[in-house]
Amino acid sequence: MSAVAAPKSKPVMSDRARAENRLGQKLVAPAIVLMLLVTAFPMLRAIYLSTFDYALTAPEERAFIGLSNYLTALTDPLFWQTTGVTVLYMVVTVAVELVIGFIFAMVMHRVIFARGVIRTSILVPYGIITVVSGFAWQFAFSFQNGFINGWLPFVGDDFNWFGQTGSAVVAIMVSEIWKTTPFMSLLLLAGLAQVSDDMIEAAKVDGATWTQRLTKVILPNMRAAIMVAVLFRALDAYRIFDNIFVMTSGAVRTESISFLTYRQTIEQFQLGMGSALSVLLFLSVLVVAFLIVRLFRVDLAQARQG
Amino acid sequence: MKNRIGIVIGCLLILVWCLLPVAWIISLSFKSEAAITNGSPGFFPAAGGGAGWDNYVAVWDNEQFRRAIFNSIGISLIATTLSVIVATLAAYAIARLEFRGKKAVLTIALAIAMFPVVSLVGPLFDMWRAIGLYDTWPGLIIPYMSFTLPLAIWTLSAFFREIPWELEQAAQVDGATSWQAFRKVIVPLAAPGVFTAAILTFFFAWNDFVFGISLTSTENARPIPASLSFFVGADPFNRPASLLAAGAVIATIPIIVIVLIFQRKIVAGLTSGAVKG
Numbered sequence: 001m002s003a004v005a006a007p008k009s010k011p012v013m014s015d016r017a018r019a020e021n022r023l024g025q026k027l028v029a030p031a032i033v034l035m036l037l038v039t040a041f042p043m044l045r046a047i048y049l050s051t052f053d054y055a056l057t058a059p060e061e062r063a064f065i066g067l068s069n070y071l072t073a074l075t076d077p078l079f080w081q082t083t084g085v086t087v088l089y090m091v092v093t094v095a096v097e098l099v100i101g102f103i104f105a106m107v108m109h110r111v112i113f114a115r116g117v118i119r120t121s122i123l124v125p126y127g128i129i130t131v132v133s134g135f136a137w138q139f140a141f142s143f144q145n146g147f148i149n150g151w152l153p154f155v156g157d158d159f160n161w162f163g164q165t166g167s168a169v170v171a172i173m174v175s176e177i178w179k180t181t182p183f184m185s186l187l188l189l190a191g192l193a194q195v196s197d198d199m200i201e202a203a204k205v206d207g208a209t210w211t212q213r214l215t216k217v218i219l220p221n222m223r224a225a226i227m228v229a230v231l232f233r234a235l236d237a238y239r240i241f242d243n244i245f246v247m248t249s250g251a252v253r254t255e256s257i258s259f260l261t262y263r264q265t266i267e268q269f270q271l272g273m274g275s276a277l278s279v280l281l282f283l284s285v286l287v288v289a290f291l292i293v294r295l296f297r298v299d300l301a302q303a304r305q306g
Numbered sequence: 307m308k309n310r311i312g313i314v315i316g317c318l319l320i321l322v323w324c325l326l327p328v329a330w331i332i333s334l335s336f337k338s339e340a341a342i343t344n345g346s347p348g349f350f351p352a353a354g355g356g357a358g359w360d361n362y363v364a365v366w367d368n369e370q371f372r373r374a375i376f377n378s379i380g381i382s383l384i385a386t387t388l389s390v391i392v393a394t395l396a397a398y399a400i401a402r403l404e405f406r407g408k409k410a411v412l413t414i415a416l417a418i419a420m421f422p423v424v425s426l427v428g429p430l431f432d433m434w435r436a437i438g439l440y441d442t443w444p445g446l447i448i449p450y451m452s453f454t455l456p457l458a459i460w461t462l463s464a465f466f467r468e469i470p471w472e473l474e475q476a477a478q479v480d481g482a483t484s485w486q487a488f489r490k491v492i493v494p495l496a497a498p499g500v501f502t503a504a505i506l507t508f509f510f511a512w513n514d515f516v517f518g519i520s521l522t523s524t525e526n527a528r529p530i531p532a533s534l535s536f537f538v539g540a541d542p543f544n545r546p547a548s549l550l551a552a553g554a555v556i557a558t559i560p561i562i563v564i565v566l567i568f569q570r571k572i573v574a575g576l577t578s579g580a581v582k583g
Contacts, residue, residue: 017404020405021406023403024404025399025405028396028405028408030395031459034451035415039418039426042429042430043425104319107313117321118317118321120565120566120569122324123572124328124561126576127509127564128558129558129561132534135331135534135551144346145337145347147348149347178323232420238422239422239423241515242531245515258424262424262427265431266428278426279425281425
């Protein structure tokens with residue numbers, strides 16, 4: 001694999017331009033090789049393995065079975081149930097984060113005092129290990145050692161959050177939202193900084209109310225930043241794994257598609273089926289990315305650094 | 307005036323949001339094991355349910371935990387150093403040079419940033435076992451490098467665009483080659499950006515869980531997050547919450563220290579890649 005595009009019929013380059021071209025390609029080569037070595041190559045290997053009935057527990061019984069693994073996965077209700085839960089995690093967490101993150105960004109944009117303190121604290125959830133955040137919330141929701149039941153007036157003190165799907169999913173979402181909202185708010189803050197104050201002033205002079213200024217001036221001008229933030233976070237949320245692992249271990253149907261893939265591969269040693277799920281997971285991420293870009297007409301040129 | 311009050315309330319909200327769970331895990335780490343076993347609801351340790359530093363001493367005396375900290379620090383630092391070196395070369399080319407395939411590099415980086423990591427667990431597990439990288443430091447360092455490169459490349463190319471061109475050209479006019487100009491002029495100017503990229507890369511490596519649990523099997527290479535998740539006390543049905551909390555606090559300290567010292571740089575680095583700088 002080389003990163004070189006097919007040579008177009010271009011006017012002859014000067015020696016200097018040719019040297020620059022070569023140097024540029026040399027400098028990016030190691031990065032390209034490394035990025036593809038651990039992604040493209042194993043992915044091809046996964047496609048290959050997925051056509052076998054192959055378990056590590058019985059390696060000598062490996063047999064070629066074509067697309068049977070895919071058929072099995074796609075006709076199993078469990079696959080669709082985990083996909084459904086994953087989409088639910090994604091939609092709810094991103095929607096909530098967008099609202100809270102925007103409020104945080106507005107506050108940070110206007111704040112004049114204690115900027116360092118605010119900035120430092122907003123980075124704490126971002127930097128904290130996801131597993132640790134999972135533990136913190138799991139214990140917080142625990143009826144034996146937590147504080148949330150005691151703080152919520154409408155919940156009984158012995159309510160077990162992890163006893164049924166609904167509340168367990170809520171607990172997992174809370175840990176996800178807590179950890180990633182700051183990142184969202186920082187991206188939105190950068191977008192806010194790009195809305196020119198003159199425009200907002202002009203709208204004010206023309207008698208626009210606060211709500212009108214928000215919906216007619218600020219948000220339309222932040223569109224690109226919002227879409228990029230949503231795209232990044234949505235794909236991140238779709239891969240949710242760490243907090244499910246520590247909070248419920250996938251019990252009471254809280255399993256995400258990533259978790260199902262992991263369980264098949266590493267815990268049950270079903271490399272063939274696990275690889276098929278890996279390929280399906282990869283394809284579903286592509287579908288999600290495509291849908292978001294299409295539906296919201298995300299302008300990726302904004303995210304590009306070219 | 308009304309606005310002022312709104313902002314103050316907003317700030318307080320942000321502080322509570324960000325720091326309450328951290329305060330909670332610290333508080334939990336001071337509850338005694340006996341209190342946890344009997345059940346000790348509430349935010350703070352109940353009267354008589356406090357453990358002082360006992361949990362921290364117990365965690366620190368645990369050989370597995372100490373190994374995991376050592377693994378995490380070693381693996382994260384090596385992966386960060388290598389990743390930043392490779393990303394610096396690439397970002398310099400992207401920000402400064404005209405060459406064919408520039409777009410392809412950025413597209414690949416974007417695609418990798420969105421890649422579902424779990425998809426690779428099976429094939430990598432299989433490959434690493436075949437070539438002897440399973441449960442070793444390099445077995446984790448390599449994937450960490452690959453997955454931190456996109457972030458590092460974006461951050462760095464954004465920074466490199468801010469560096470005054472003329473100095474490099476001036477050096478070239480004075481007879482320096484492209485390579486000399488890069489080494490003697492750009493590198494010192496680029497150091498702050500490189501440092502920021504290194505911090506973000508370190509965060510990723512320190513945070514990783516998926517590779518940590520799938521590509522290791524013993525304390526030979528198991529990093530902190532994986533070690534914490536497998537940490538089960540005497541009673542597997544009742545996790546030693548306060549011990550885990552103490553371990554979690556220790557694992558969080560390096561991150562907090564880095565954030566405290568470099569918060570301005572981190573924010574600049576995080577947002578530079580997302581919107582047109």
